[in-house]
Amino acid sequence: MSFSDLQFSETDARKIQDRLQRVYEEVRRAAGEPGYRLAPADPERLVQLAEAAVLTQIATDIDKTGKGNLLFFADEETIEHIGSLYGDRGKRLSESYALTTMRYTLSVSRTVRTIIPKGYRTTPDNKVFFATSSVIEIPAGEMHGDVEAECTTAGMAGMGFEPGDINNMVDVLPFVASAENITPTSGGADREDIEAYRARLQLLPESFSVAGPDGAYGFWARTANPGITDTKVWMPEFDFASFGAFLAPWGITDTEIFYRALFNYFRESGTGPGNVNITVLMKDGLLPSQEVKNQVIETLSDKRVRPLTDFVHVKDPEPVEYSIIARYWIRTEDATKAQSIIDSVGLAVERFIDWQKSILGRDINPSYFHRLLMECGIKWAVIEEPSPTNLDPWQVGILSGSPQVIFEGLEDE
Helix, strand or coil: CCHHHCCCCCCCHHHHHHHHHHHHHHHHHHCCCCCCCCCCCCHHHHHHHHHHHHHHHHHHHHHHHHHHCCCCCCCCCCHHHHHHCCHHHHCCCCCEEEEEEEEEEECCCCCCCEEECCCCEEECCCCCCEEECCCEEECCCCCEEEEEEEEEEECHHHCCCCCCCCCEECCCCCCEEEEEECCCCECCECCCCHHHHHHHHHHHHHHHCCCCCHHHHHHHHHHCCCCEEEEEEECCCCCHHHHHHHHCCCCCCCHHHHHHHHHHHHHHHCCCCCEEEEEEEEHHHCCCCHHHHHHHHHHHCCCCCCCCCCEEEEECCEEEEECCEEEEEEEHHHHHHHHHHHHHHHHHHHHHHHHHHCCCCCCECHHHHHHHHHCCCCCEEEEEECCCECCCCCEEEEECCCCEEEEEEEECC
8 A cells, every 4th residue: 555545534425425325224124114225306315415515524634634643644734743752853944044154355454363253244235134153363464254154034035145245244343344255145944844844754763873874864964954855875985095005104013003094094084984975955956055064064063963983074966967958749639739738848847857956866867857748748759868877876967058848840640
């Protein structure tokens, strides 16, 4: 049985009415009326129809309540109650604040340190404001310093600003000539949507392990930012050649030196036992910024989360570019609805692009693209690009350029 087939009670009004009729007829026959059957126009049938309507609504409520207790079916009203069974770690993630890196430039070179306090604000439009997350000290002789800044409004309000957009200083300090962001804003997200929350709750039992399983790292990485929609965790392979080069200056006559060198190599190279690589993907297939990766590292570095002997590395997803080049034909008998089909093809292309970039490690699959096109009602399609491509767990398929999907005309069946 698949999850979608699960049903706690019968909700078909016709079947409920038929059951009422059968029970009523059996009672009448048992009461001394052999062969009794309810006539189609019998007033008793109207009573049964009214009863069936009420019972159908009750059965529907029972079915909805039963399913609502299960994670797969839980809706907005019930899913947070399921999460509450796990305490704080089961809470739904609230809105997050957009982050960026600000660069503050002095008007003159100074012989003493320049201190810019935490909370120093800058704005792109006098509507959205970013405040420095920590104190920044610009050393004597230096002309600028960089610091992380956080939007003062949660959610998507602080997103969409490119480097240089946030450049109007609100809090003016002596010797500070200008301030501007040097990275795009990132990490801002609305409250965790229900499907992301559902996926995270499914991983939550893994988080109780202190041995560092894949699922635990995946769960905790998702809690770092509600904009994270997918994670992949893996242990990098050991690089024997590089280790040999690393050992060369040490020699191997001293056992203590050998094992100390081995430990240092594992830690510094990021390969071999004890190293854990984690890649995260943001909503809409966006790659994480350094600020978001810092959030993930901070979350995973908690001593209650990371096993003491693990070295955790947050890696960028590796984009694998592909192109879309396709041609398609529509049946002649469908000429009157050709424009509707053409519009559907455009939506199918967008759907494929979103599907391809929504999950890490998802192979670039032209067969699925072909299926989406055929579901639009076309006669056939010729797909030149993309070609089938296997991706590693840390890779993601990203469209290069604009899709070229050409309608070639009408053809007979």
